[in-house]
Amino acid sequence: MAFTASQIIRSAFYNQIKKCNFYKATFLLFISIHQLNPLQLLSAEDIEIHIRGCAQNNRESQQKIYSSFYGYAMSVCDRYVSREEDAVEILNDGFLKIFKEIHHFTPAYTDVVSSFKGWLRKIMVYTAIDHFRRNQKHHVLAELDTDTNRFASYNESALDKLSHDEIIKAIQELSPAYRTVLNLFIIEGFSHEEIASQLGISTGTSKSNLSKARKQLQKILFNKQQIVPVKNAV
């Protein structure tokens, strides 16, 4: 998946921060702000108004909500697939569910935007799970080669060299089953029992897939960064 200009700028910004080069980091921050879609900068009040508009099937409000929460929603969706087209499909299916059910949305607390984001995230995750179940009925789990044992652990400093986008990219390159379990367990916080019930697998398979996902991720990251593994690490 190709990186967008804003992703590259943000990645460069974090790298400059790590290098303590604050002047360059400030410059990059300035550039990245102007890369933001102005539609994303809606106020909380505007978002509330457009949420009500979406309940009336107002297309303009739907576009405003879509563009405002696109980045947040896509950050969830594109971790579950490797192709951008599939990520857009999951995203749009998720938003369709949201627009259909938005009149049932009740803010759980006074911060309507945070309540809406939490509700949106949940819908995107379940839509991604549905997409996985629909397209990956026959899970083919490739045998990991024996070399993965060499990447049992990494030096902390080695991980620091990896940018966020590189890690996301590596997650996207995982096998579909491993990728889904890894996302649900590590990022979404699902338990193995919950993962098992959602994906239609056993708890043991979920644990096994998670372990293998981590090892495959390490291999991918190693190939990317050529990180030297620490031998005999605990």
Place this chain on the structure above:
Amino acid sequence: MQFEELDKRINEAASHHQPAFDTKAWEKMNQLLDKELPQKKEKKRRIFLFLLFLLPLAAGSFFILSNQSNKKPVTTLQYISKPSSFENSSTHEQELKKETGISKPGDKIEKGLDKTITGNNVNNKKTSLIHAKTQPAVLNTDSQTGVVKNTPTFTRKEKSDKGFMSITTNPASISSTPENDNSNNQTLSVQATSETSKNKPADLIVEKNTMNENSSINKDSSVSTSNTKKNIQSKHLSRWALTFSTGPDVSEANSNSMGKTTMTLGAGISYSLSKKFTLRTGFYTSKKIYSASAGSYHPPAGYWTYYYDLKKIDANCTVYEIPLTISYNFAQAKKHTWFGSAGLSSYLMKRETYDYTYKDYAGQLQNKSWTIENKNKHYFSVLDLSAGYKYSISKKVSLIAEPYMKLPLSGVGFGKIKLSSGGVLFTVSISAFGKH
């Protein structure tokens, strides 16, 4: 534990990951929404509404114009004397009767011809004139009767066996005479043209005086034709009037409290279908400021999940109104008219601002405001009733005072509120083409 750092980095990466907006993704989303959640097509009712307004006006105009065109040209009815020198008079009379239906004085004229004879034709053709004694004759047209006086006398001097007499009538020379108006003396002329060549010139007696009369009559006829046409046209135009209105208006929405008094402003047109009935329409703008209880506010389904416990709604709406009413003049004096009016109005909600007062989950009173624009349109949704008084300052200008009441046939606005309004409308009516 070995993967603790890796998990931490994965979570950090996920929280910082924020892809940029992709317009192509929205295009796909838009197509999906059109398929799964299609929007209601706004019916192009403006054209329909416009045609609906035009329809009664067109029908009324057509009705009146068709009445005008169906008026048969007036043919003269004269006493036709039988000159003693006239031979085959009975034959001639029969021919005349065939052409014009004239048999004897006092008979109704059933047929009118539209041939005219110009002065040249009079000279070229062998024209004989039918002279008739000047007698009062009953003039029957399609709709009116009148008394014709002072008809010129004509004496037919020509005799012909084979020639047929085509009697010409000149409707333009005759205007309708009201029954109660005996002051007009109509001058009628009947000319007969013989087209036979067998007439002996000796039998033709053409009187110069009569010829002169004929030529002058022809000229008068053409002038009066155009005058009559102008009269008809001006009568139609005089039925139209422009109106400019303003007045106080107050609204209420099934609550115990009346709303705030505002001003209505607008302009319109009216058309007098007859002396009793007038059709009116126009375009008016007004503000509807009122309060409604939660029970009288009916938003779309599922809307109230957002507001926990609604207490009150304060509304401030700018409304464009298009009424279509018909008035009946039930009393009329020289300059004074009293009328009643009924019709239907359409409301176009230009701007709706709703202020919601509600209690949140913690029981605290909260306030939220929401504005929508150009969203709701309600065609023929309001019953318009009024009665009024009209004073004619002049032939062209009138003043009207008209208390009215507007009752909802369906809910208006976002909350589908049954909104009633009342007030007084002061109108200046201007007829640019004369009295109507």
